[in-house]
Amino acid sequence: MGTVVRVRGIVLPEREERTFWIDGDRLRTSPVPGAETVVDGGWLLPGLVDAHTHPGSAKPGDPFDHDLLRADLGLHRDAGVLLVRTPGTAGRMPRWVDEEPDLPRVRSAGRWLATPGRFFAGxxxxxxxxxxxxxxxxxxxxxxxxxxxxxxxxAGEPAVPVGVLSAVVEAVHAVGGRVAVHCQTADGCRNAVEAGVDSLEHGMNLDVGLVERMAAQGTALVPTLGAFLDFVGPTSSDFLRQGVEGMLATIPVAREAGVEVLAGTDSRPCGTVVGEVQALIRAGLTAEAAVGAASWRARAWLGVPGLVDGGPADLVAYDRDPTAEPGVLAFPRRVVLRGKVVR
Known part of the structure; x- marks a missing residue:
C-alpha cells in the first residue's frame, strides 16, 4: 500500500459532506489513521469532462502529433478536465495514453469516417x-x-442515408461499441436519430420534434455550442446563423425532454470546458444541469462512476459552489487525478 491521503468536502451533485481516503487510484470511505489531508472543506466535483475534444491536431488537415497530444491533454488536466472523449482524430489514439498516470482518462473514437465529399480533404x-x-x-x-x-x-448537399447509418449502428452495437455522428443539417440530424446513433455531435438544425425519440432511445446531444457562438458573426452565412439560433432554442427543450445534453468544446486551446458550461447556461440550461453536463452526468453517460466508494480517485475541489457560481470552475483549488495531487 502506498501513501494514503484524505479529502473532505461537500460532494456534488448530492450536496452532502463526505470524507474519502484515496488508496492508489480509488476512493475509499473507510478511515485510514494517519492519512495526510490534501482537501479539507469546500466543494468536490467528480473530475470535469470534455465530451467532444480533438487533442493532437492543431487545425484541420494537420497530421496527428503525439507531442501535441500530450500537451493538449496536459492543458485539460490542469483545468480539472480529467476525462475526455475524442470523437474522431487524424490518427488512432496511441497505447501510451492509457498508461500515463498524469494524463486524463481518454475515451476515443478512432479516426473520423468520412464518405466522399463530406469532410476536410485528406x-x-x-x-x-x-x-x-x-x-x-x-x-x-x-x-x-x-x-x-x-x-x-x-448545406444543401445530401446526408449519409439513414439505411447506411442504421447498418453502422447495428454492426457497431453488435461488437459492444457506440456510434457518434457529426450532423449539422436537418436531414443529417434526422437520419442519425432515426438510425438510433448514440450521440449527435453538434446537432445544428435539429428538428425539435425529434427530441422525444432521442430521449427514448438514449441518443445524447453534444452541441459544442460555444465553438459556434465564437465563430458566428455578421458576415456568417444564413445557414450558420440560423443553425446557431436553432441550437439555442433546441438545447433546453431537449434537456427538458430527457435528452442527455453534454459539454464538449471542439475548439482550441484545450482545457476550456468552462466556456461550454457558460454557453449551455446561455442557451437556457440551469447552472446545475450545465455543470453536470461537464462532470457527473457526462461521467455516468460514459460509464465512469462519480465520487463513490471504490470509484476512480479523480476529483476537483473548489472554494465555492460551482452550481451557484459556474465561473469558479475556472479556478480549481485542488485537482486530484488517479489518486495523485496534480494541482
Whole structure:
C-alpha cells in the first residue's frame, strides 16, 4: 500500500459532506489513521469532462502529433478536465495514453469516417458508403469502443442515408461499441436519430420534434455550442446563423425532454470546458444541469462512476459552489487525478 491521503468536502451533485481516503487510484470511505489531508472543506466535483475534444491536431488537415497530444491533454488536466472523449482524430489514439498516470482518462473514437465529399480533404479515413459499416467496426474495435461518422457536411448537399447509418449502428452495437455522428443539417440530424446513433455531435438544425425519440432511445446531444457562438458573426452565412439560433432554442427543450445534453468544446486551446458550461447556461440550461453536463452526468453517460466508494480517485475541489457560481470552475483549488495531487 502506498501513501494514503484524505479529502473532505461537500460532494456534488448530492450536496452532502463526505470524507474519502484515496488508496492508489480509488476512493475509499473507510478511515485510514494517519492519512495526510490534501482537501479539507469546500466543494468536490467528480473530475470535469470534455465530451467532444480533438487533442493532437492543431487545425484541420494537420497530421496527428503525439507531442501535441500530450500537451493538449496536459492543458485539460490542469483545468480539472480529467476525462475526455475524442470523437474522431487524424490518427488512432496511441497505447501510451492509457498508461500515463498524469494524463486524463481518454475515451476515443478512432479516426473520423468520412464518405466522399463530406469532410476536410485528406483528413480522417475516407471510405465509400458501401464500406462504411466494416470501417466503423474496425475503428470502434481499435479504440475505446467508439466510432465517429461524418453524417453530413455542406448545406444543401445530401446526408449519409439513414439505411447506411442504421447498418453502422447495428454492426457497431453488435461488437459492444457506440456510434457518434457529426450532423449539422436537418436531414443529417434526422437520419442519425432515426438510425438510433448514440450521440449527435453538434446537432445544428435539429428538428425539435425529434427530441422525444432521442430521449427514448438514449441518443445524447453534444452541441459544442460555444465553438459556434465564437465563430458566428455578421458576415456568417444564413445557414450558420440560423443553425446557431436553432441550437439555442433546441438545447433546453431537449434537456427538458430527457435528452442527455453534454459539454464538449471542439475548439482550441484545450482545457476550456468552462466556456461550454457558460454557453449551455446561455442557451437556457440551469447552472446545475450545465455543470453536470461537464462532470457527473457526462461521467455516468460514459460509464465512469462519480465520487463513490471504490470509484476512480479523480476529483476537483473548489472554494465555492460551482452550481451557484459556474465561473469558479475556472479556478480549481485542488485537482486530484488517479489518486495523485496534480494541482
Amino acid at each position: 483528413w480522417g479515413r475516407n471510405v465509400d458508403e458501401a464500406d462504411l459499416v466494416a470501417a466503423a467496426v474496425e475503428e470502434a474495435s481499435a479504440s475505446s469502443g467508439w466510432c465517429k461518422v461524418i453524417g453530413d457536411w455542406a
